[in-house]
Amino acid sequence: MxxxxxxxxxxxxxxxxxxxxxxxxxxxxxxxxxxxxxxxxxxxxxxxxxxxxxxxxxxxxxxxxxxxxxxxxxxxxxxxxxxxxxxxxxxxxxxxxxxxxxxxxxxxxxxxxxxxxxxxxxxxxxxxxxxxxxxxxxxxxxxxxxxxxxxxxxxxxxxxxxxxxxxxxxxxxxxxxxxxxxxxxxxxxxxxxxxxxxxxxxxxxxxxxxxxxxxxxxxxxxxxxxxxxxxxxxxxxxxxxxxxxxxxxxxxxxxxxxxxxxxxxxxxxxxxxxxxxxxxxxxxxxxxLETLREATIEDVGGILKLIEPLEADGTLVKRGRELIEREIEYFSVIEHDGVIFGCAALYPFPAEKMAEMACLTVNPEVQSQGDGERILKHMENRARAAGFDKLFVLTTRTAHWFLKRGFVHASVDALPKDRQHMYNWQRKSQVLIKQL
Structure with a gap:
């Protein structure tokens, strides 16, 4: 099998x-x-x-x-x-x-x-x-x-x-x-x-x-x-x-x-x-041939194909096509010769000068080659350019990866107020924050 x-x-x-x-x-x-x-x-x-x-x-x-x-x-x-x-x-x-x-x-x-x-x-x-x-x-x-x-x-x-x-x-x-x-x-x-x-x-x-x-x-x-x-x-x-x-x-x-x-x-x-x-x-x-760029509506299909396996095993929260289409402006993708191999989304919380990085995904075939870190740096730069002081992630399985890259553990209370209200207590995701 x-x-x-x-x-x-x-x-x-x-x-x-x-x-x-x-x-x-x-x-x-x-x-x-x-x-x-x-x-x-x-x-x-x-x-x-x-x-x-x-x-x-x-x-x-x-x-x-x-x-x-x-x-x-x-x-x-x-x-x-x-x-x-x-x-x-x-x-x-x-x-x-x-x-x-x-x-x-x-x-x-x-x-x-x-x-x-x-x-x-x-x-x-x-x-x-x-x-x-x-x-x-x-x-x-x-x-x-x-x-x-x-x-x-x-x-x-x-x-x-x-x-x-x-x-x-x-x-x-x-x-x-x-x-x-x-x-x-x-x-x-x-x-x-x-x-x-x-x-x-x-x-x-x-x-x-x-x-x-x-x-x-x-x-x-x-x-x-x-x-x-x-x-x-x-x-x-x-x-x-x-x-x-x-x-x-x-x-x-x-x-x-x-x-x-x-x-x-x-x-x-x-x-x-x-x-x-x-x-x-x-x-x-x-x-x-490899480019790291902000996503467009044409990338929705590639993003869905990339994240579906991780949604199926519970690593990522499920997102439907309509949601990704509505939020495509928040996404960035890494592609090679026209094929999308990685993505992430950056959600702004301007009142607290914070941004959430979500849906960080790299195709399993090309993991351990630095693409995840490249996407992370790209999203950090996007956050800085937008005037944010802190970047946070919520994760259930990859906390160690983020800790090695300058994130620190934080409580749910450290999240922006609007994000606290959306926190899923059933998933009990770990909160990690990085000062930009």
């Missing part, structure tokens, strides 16, 4: 994301290292699940280790300049060989229809073609990169109907010129160009690199493009991570709302990043 309850709670928690992402376009780029590590079948299962949920998926694969392998088989040496491969005619043959093998492996992975797997009964069609027009990079610092190129155009007008018809699109790190030449591109460049041209809602890099961390070693879960620029400017990042991050910033600057870097060594990394509040990777966005 406990497992059943956990399943229901999990399904309810991901439902807002499923609703929000249906019909959206995601570009998912993964390196050749993921294929070499044997993780392609699992990735195919996870992306097939996204497809089944109505998400339009475009895949972009890399091929660096496979190209290195082909070069080794021909006793050829890899040559680089500024981190880019110098692709001569012999190396270009290796690039084509690697891309052809990978394309077949990827198509095979998405053709599995084995029972008892996420691919059971799936009939996914993955389509690739000459969707990328490219040009040569040319000569840089006196070095001719030969057949190494960059994407010039993505055939979005051809790709969109394929996605609308239920197909997946596969893009290789190869591009073609109008004169019929093929060029070796980077997976990152193709992915950014595709996400930009298709006006994708998300670009997800499933990387061979570890989770991004700052100079103190702390994991970085979310960055604005501006913050990412600062991080790159300091120059302390490993070259491979910096290369990914540069392309993440480029994509956000070009209008892609969300770009994610997710390490591939975690099972189900793409799903965990997309369908959980904090994800498992680093998200880069144009602006900070």
């Amino acid at each position: 406990e497992n059943a309850i956990q399943f229901v709670q999990w399904l309810r928690s991901v439902a807002p994301y499923i609703h929000a992402f249906r019909g959206k376009t995601f570009v998912v780029a993964f390196p050749g290292e993921l294929v070499r590590a044997g993780a392609l079948p699992v990735l195919a299962h996870d992306l097939s699940l996204l497809h089944a949920l109505g998400i339009k998926v475009v895949l972009v694969h890399g091929s660096r280790p496979q190209v290195e392998e082909q070069l080794g088989l021909r006793n050829l040496s890899a040559r680089y300049h500024n981190g880019l491969r110098i692709t001569d005619a012999a190396a270009m043959e290796c690039v084509k060989e690697a891309a052809g093998e990978l394309r077949l492996d990827i198509e095979a992975a998405f053709s599995q229809g084995l029972p008892n797997t996420p691919m059971a009964h799936a009939a996914i069609r993955i389509i690739s073609g000459n969707f990328v027009t490219a040009r040569p990079i040319g000569v840089i610092d006196g070095v001719d990169l030969e057949f190494t190129g960059i994407a010039r155009r993505i055939a979005y007008e051809t790709i969109h109907p394929i996605l609308s018809a239920g197909g997946l699109v596969l893009l290789s790190p190869l591009g073609f010129s109008p004169t019929g030449e093929a060029f070796n591109l980077t997976m990152e460049d193709v992915a950014v160009s595709a996400a930009t041209a298709l006006r994708a809602d998300k670009l997800i890099f499933i990387t061979e690199t570890p989770l991004l961390s700052d100079s103190q070693g702390y994991e970085v879960r979310e960055l604005t493009a501006h913050q990412a620029d600062i991080l790159l400017h300091h120059g302390n990042l490993p070259a491979d991570i910096a290369f990914y991050l540069q392309h993440c910033v480029k994509a956000t600057r070009a209008g892609v709302p969300r770009v994610h870097m997710v390490p591939h060594n975690l099972d189900g990394a793409a799903l965990l990043e997309i369908f959980t509040h904090d994800g498992v990777g680093t998200m880069i966005s144009t602006e900070n």
Whole structure:
């Protein structure tokens, strides 16, 4: 029974994301290292699940280790300049060989229809073609990169109907010129160009690199493009991570709302990043996605959903929709990417220069991450701005949390007169007051 309850709670928690992402376009780029590590079948299962949920998926694969392998088989040496491969005619043959093998492996992975797997009964069609027009990079610092190129155009007008018809699109790190030449591109460049041209809602890099961390070693879960620029400017990042991050910033600057870097060594990394509040990777966005603000009438449904479980178990006093609608001006909410994860209300008692903070709630999934304290500080600031000297709360179960944050026990007589008359002697809530 406990497992059943956990399943229901999990399904309810991901439902807002499923609703929000249906019909959206995601570009998912993964390196050749993921294929070499044997993780392609699992990735195919996870992306097939996204497809089944109505998400339009475009895949972009890399091929660096496979190209290195082909070069080794021909006793050829890899040559680089500024981190880019110098692709001569012999190396270009290796690039084509690697891309052809990978394309077949990827198509095979998405053709599995084995029972008892996420691919059971799936009939996914993955389509690739000459969707990328490219040009040569040319000569840089006196070095001719030969057949190494960059994407010039993505055939979005051809790709969109394929996605609308239920197909997946596969893009290789190869591009073609109008004169019929093929060029070796980077997976990152193709992915950014595709996400930009298709006006994708998300670009997800499933990387061979570890989770991004700052100079103190702390994991970085979310960055604005501006913050990412600062991080790159300091120059302390490993070259491979910096290369990914540069392309993440480029994509956000070009209008892609969300770009994610997710390490591939975690099972189900793409799903965990997309369908959980904090994800498992680093998200880069144009602006900070988490906001703490005063509530509006549009937030009533989200507040009700948040507080209903606590009303049911008696932690909070029950409030109906009509009451919250009438009192919405007293509420503040904390939201992340459009989903409300916390709330509180501030009720004024001007005669005594006191305010009551009520209904402080944080989604259980994201507790212990400081959101409750952020809401508390926000409500304290609201109270101070309104000219109040004291903030009080009435609680039956969370007194210790408030005591640790500067509140002290008080009697019912210390409450404003009007609030004393409304005190529920059956609940016998503890009264705690904080001097502002």
